[in-house]
Amino acid sequence: MGKLRIYFKPIWYNIMHHKAYAGFCVFGTMLxxxxxxxxxxxxxxxxxxxxxxxxxxxxxxxxxVLRNEFDIxxxxxxxxxxxxxxxxxxxxxCYTCYQYxxxxxxxxxxxxxxxVLFIDKAYWDVFQFEFIxxxxxxxxxxxxxxxxxxxxxxxxxxREGKAIGQEIQFQGETYKITGVVADVSFIAQGGAISLxxxxxxxxxxxxxxxxxxxxxxxxxxxxVDAMMKSITDAFQLYGxxxxxxxxxxxxxxxxxxxxxxxxxGGDLLLTGVGAILVILLLIPILNIILLSMANASxxxxxxxxxxxxxxxxxxxxxxxxxxxxxxxxxxxxGGILLTFPICGWIDKWGSLNNSVGEVTLLPELDWTLFFxxxxxxxxxxxxxxxxxxxxxxxxxxxxxxxxxxxx
Amino acid sequence: xxxxxxxxxxxxxKEVETRALENINLTVEKGExxxxxxxSGCGKSTMLNxxxxxxxxxxxxxxxxxxxxxLLYDKDMARIRNQKLGFIFQSFHLIPSLNxxxxxxxxxxxxxxxxxxxxxKRALEILEKVGLTHRLKHFPSxxxxxxxxxxxxxRALIGEPKVILADEPTGNLDSKMGAEIMDILIRLNRxxxxxxxxxxxxxxxxxxxRILRLFDGKLVL
Ligand SMILES: Nc1ncnc2c1ncn2[C@@H]1O[C@H](COP(=O)(O)OP(=O)(O)OP(=O)(O)O)[C@@H](O)[C@H]1O
Ligand SMILES: [Mg+2]
Numbered sequence: 001m002g003k004l005r006i007y008f009k010p011i012w013y014n015i016m017h018h019k020a021y022a023g024f025c026v027f028g029t030m031l032x033x034x035x036x037x038x039x040x041x042x043x044x045x046x047x048x049x050x051x052x053x054x055x056x057x058x059x060x061x062x063x064x065v066l067r068n069e070f071d072i073x074x075x076x077x078x079x080x081x082x083x084x085x086x087x088x089x090x091x092x093x094c095y096t097c098y099q100y101x102x103x104x105x106x107x108x109x110x111x112x113x114x115x116v117l118f119i120d121k122a123y124w125d126v127f128q129f130e131f132i133x134x135x136x137x138x139x140x141x142x143x144x145x146x147x148x149x150x151x152x153x154x155x156x157x158x159r160e161g162k163a164i165g166q167e168i169q170f171q172g173e174t175y176k177i178t179g180v181v182a183d184v185s186f187i188a189q190g191g192a193i194s195l196x197x198x199x200x201x202x203x204x205x206x207x208x209x210x211x212x213x214x215x216x217x218x219x220x221x222x223x224v225d226a227m228m229k230s231i232t233d234a235f236q237l238y239g240x241x242x243x244x245x246x247x248x249x250x251x252x253x254x255x256x257x258x259x260x261x262x263x264x265g266g267d268l269l270l271t272g273v274g275a276i277l278v279i280l281l282l283i284p285i286l287n288i289i290l291l292s293m294a295n296a297s298x299x300x301x302x303x304x305x306x307x308x309x310x311x312x313x314x315x316x317x318x319x320x321x322x323x324x325x326x327x328x329x330x331x332x333x334g335g336i337l338l339t340f341p342i343c344g345w346i347d348k349w350g351s352l353n354n355s356v357g358e359v360t361l362l363p364e365l366d367w368t369l370f371f372x373x374x375x376x377x378x379x380x381x382x383x384x385x386x387x388x389x390x391x392x393x394x395x396x397x398x399x400x401x402x403x404x405x406x407x
Numbered sequence: 408x409x410x411x412x413x414x415x416x417x418x419x420x421k422e423v424e425t426r427a428l429e430n431i432n433l434t435v436e437k438g439e440x441x442x443x444x445x446x447s448g449c450g451k452s453t454m455l456n457x458x459x460x461x462x463x464x465x466x467x468x469x470x471x472x473x474x475x476x477x478l479l480y481d482k483d484m485a486r487i488r489n490q491k492l493g494f495i496f497q498s499f500h501l502i503p504s505l506n507x508x509x510x511x512x513x514x515x516x517x518x519x520x521x522x523x524x525x526x527x528k529r530a531l532e533i534l535e536k537v538g539l540t541h542r543l544k545h546f547p548s549x550x551x552x553x554x555x556x557x558x559x560x561x562r563a564l565i566g567e568p569k570v571i572l573a574d575e576p577t578g579n580l581d582s583k584m585g586a587e588i589m590d591i592l593i594r595l596n597r598x599x600x601x602x603x604x605x606x607x608x609x610x611x612x613x614x615x616x617r618i619l620r621l622f623d624g625k626l627v628l
Contacts, residue, residue, distance in 0.1 A: 002523035006509050006516055013504030305500045308461055310489020310517035310566070313481045398461040402500065 011323045014299055021295045022327055028284035029331025029381065030338060033374060035280055037339045040373050041362050043273050045185040046264050047257075050366065052127045052189045055217060056256035057224065059126060059189075060231050062214040063252035066238075068245045075243050076211035079120070079199065084242065086216070089234035091226070093219050096122040097212035099202055102356070105195070106169040107157050114153075115356040116170070116195045118202035126217045127190050134164050134179030142198045147175035151183045152358040153194035168195075171203055183363035187264075189215075189256060194357030215256070224255060281381055288385040292324070293392070297404050299323075300393055304401030307394075317390045324386025332378045339365065408570060408601050409458055410434045414467035416453055416624075427453040429624045431467070435603055437569070440596040442612040443605045445621035451605045452574050454621065458603065459492050459572045460484050472569075489517050493563030495573035499555040501547040501562075507534070508543045511561045518566065526565070533561045537591055553584030560591055571595065573604040577611065589614060 015022045044050060062082070066075045077085070079097040086095055098119040104111045117123075124136035133154075137146060147168055154163035154177075166177045175197055184191040204210055218227045232250045239248035254262070265272065303316045311319070347360045393401065414431040417424060427450040435441055435458075443451050456462040457469060460476055469476045471487060479487070501510050508530055515526040534540055537557040547555055556576060563571055573592070577585030589611050596602050596616075604615065612618050620627045 002512070002527070003516055006505065006512055009509070010502050010504045301500065302502055305502070306513070306517075307485070308459070308488060308494050308500075309514040309562070310485050312485040312517075315485075315517065397463065399456045402461070402496070 007319075008322075010302055011319070011326065014302075014323060015327065017298070018295045021291050024291060025288055025324070025327040025385075026331040026334060028287060029328050029378075030334040032280050032284050032381070033332045033335030033378065034338045034342055036277060036377060037335060037365070037370065037374055038343065038362065039273060039276060039280075040369060041366060042185070042187065043269070044366055044369050045187045045362075046260050046269065048366075048369070050185070050188060051182070052129055052184045052191065053256065053260075054128050055126075056189075056260065058218045058220065058222065058227065059256040060216045060218065060227055061252075061254060061256060061259050062216065062231070062235070064211040064213055066235075066243055066245065067249040067252075068239075069247040069249055071249055071251075074239075074245055074248075076209055077214070078210040079212050081238075081242075082212060082214045085234055085238040088237050089216070090230050091218065091222060092230065093217045094122045094125050095214060095216040096120055096126040097214045098123055098199070099204075099207070099210065099212050100193075101202070101205065101207060103170050103205070107166075114195055115193060116197055117190075117193050118199045119196050120199050123196070126215050129181040129184070129190065132180050132182050133161065134177075136179060137198060141178060143200060144198070145173050145175045145201060146178045146198060148179040148181060148196040149177055150181055150194040150358060151363075152360060154180045156358055171201075171205060173201055175201075183360050185362055186357075186359035187361070192356050192359055194359075227255070228253070277377075281377065281384075285381060285385040288324070289388050292386070292389040296389065296393060300396075300401045300404030303393060304396075304398050304404060307398045307401065313394050316394050317387075320390035320393060321382070321386045324390075325382045328378060328382040328385070332374070336365075336370075336374075408435050408437045408439075408472065409603075410470040411454075411458065412467050412470065414454070414457060414464045414469070416450070416457065416462075417465045427624050428457070428464070431626055433619065433626065435570070435601060437601055438596075438599060439617060440593070440602045440615040441604070442615040442618045443603065443621060444607070444609070444612055444618055449621045450624040451621055455572050455574050455603065455605055459494060460488055461494075485517065489514060489566060491569050493566060493568035493571045495556070495559050495563050495571060495576045497575035497578040499547070499552075499559045499579075501555055501558055503547050506544050506546050507539060507550070507558050510547070510558055511565055513562060514566045530561070530565055533564050536564075537561050551584075552580050553587060556580060556584075556588055557591070560588070564595070568600070570601040570603065573602065575605050575607065577606065577608065585611065 045053070049056065064077060065073045066077060067073050082095070082097050096119065098117050100115055100117055102113065102115050105114050121137055121139065121142050132151060134148070137148070149163060158166055163177050163180050168175050168177065186192045216231060231253055235250055235253065236248055239245035261269065299320065303319060306319065307316055343362050411431050411433045414428055416428040417426050431454060443454065445451050453462065457464050460469065463477070471491065476484060476487065502513065505513065511530045511534060512526055515521050534543065537560055539554060539557055539561065542550065542554060547558070550558065576592070577588050580588065585608065592602055592604065593614060606612055
């Protein structure tokens, strides 16, 4: 204990006597790690297996419109078309069709603009939402005006836990809330939607058509090639038999995984994220190194003294690094804390520009991801921003270091 | 105890080349009290630093207790500095954030396996020897120059070194304080500690056992 105190006191003293430097160090680290945390978490939603995207590599998306080989639209596909089509597909687990409609819903006596998803029963099997209250639609509920809402949406209109059983009106129908699902990032499948009702009540207003989005879920061990063959064969057959199209375009058929990558840039996304990470890390690291060297003189003379009294080069290196590590850890912790309000701010700003649903960028942090990515990055950050000045310092002879602090 | 063999030291800076020491051969025997004198810039500090393994000679080598220091790893050199040598500097070099007691205890941070409570007991004994028992909780900024130097002496003594290397230990003090410090050093020498001291003060030098004179980087006999 006594030894630890003697070890850490000069570090703390040095921090307190270079408040501007220490402040910059903490603040710089904080901002860096806010952005890194958000960037990595969002990237994880896109490329990783977060909620509702858990089966993205075996969920295949079908186009809403059948096109011929010249990409000319031939026929919009409604749910009975998809049923016919799927009769010829083999080996899948289940599929879902749904249609999106923008509408005005009446809650608590007032009207709000929201998007509603008219879904079949299998929707909840294909997209794996987590129910925090109630349950997915039963066969009976599929015939009744029931509604499932997202957590955020429920929170906005009703007191905590009081959403179930509440009534919402739109398009001349009164719906009763039977379930609440946990929020997912609006980047994930279904994450931009807050309201789900059975397809039976779809009046096809305002779109005026009955074209549906369809997703097919395949079993776990099936290869992507096999899935693709199963679905494209069925698609082609349907085109030939029911639409007189010799060769339908199957370009738009892809797994959700491929779709996400296409939408957000594929390999470019990962390269871009990598590049941004490097820039995000390098700029503060360079700044901290330069500032740290400008502030080194008192510290250097102390390190010189410690070396004269018997500290090894390694111990001296660790001593300088320790100061930096303290600041970086402080900054990282601050960064994590700051991530929540900044995400909240992004959500608020995002919902001003969108009336589809009550959306969120990151409903919660993925701590595993945090520990395997941000934490090592933090150590790297410290090793570079603290280690480089430390290494440069201890290369001097002890005598030079002692002089480094003489006034 | 300490032998310098064919020591040369040249400082290379941008375009200037300074030969600080030329062909120094010297042995300090166990129990000696040696004073190093000479005009400013003649290389006294450089020589003392090389003796204390704080700097490396350009040529030649230092032998401490029959071991050639230039052949040692950093870790072993650090151990020699910690266990066999004690340093006293003109500008004290106390750590401002640590109080008197903690400053004295600092070298024991680098002695593996030493017990903090025993170190503390020793520190208190030594502080009594240098007459600072009533200033244990003071910080360096609250002490006079003479008191600071006595803390530095206590710090040099805590590790029970065989040799004390002192670079102008009285240089920043008035003559009365200087004499007090000198008394402490003489007492230590009588108790068996080898002392090498750089000084400008002819009177103090006369109280030591041997005077070495440096001129322009060379020893003059
Ligand atoms: N780090 C250095 N770089 C370049 N030259 C140096 C360096 N240190 C010392 N010198 C030069 O080496 C010579 C000897 O310096 P040193 O400090 O040993 O003198 P000194 O005898 O201790 O002087 P003083 O009595 O003023 O302390 C001087 O000419 C000085 O300019
Ligand atoms: Mg000198």
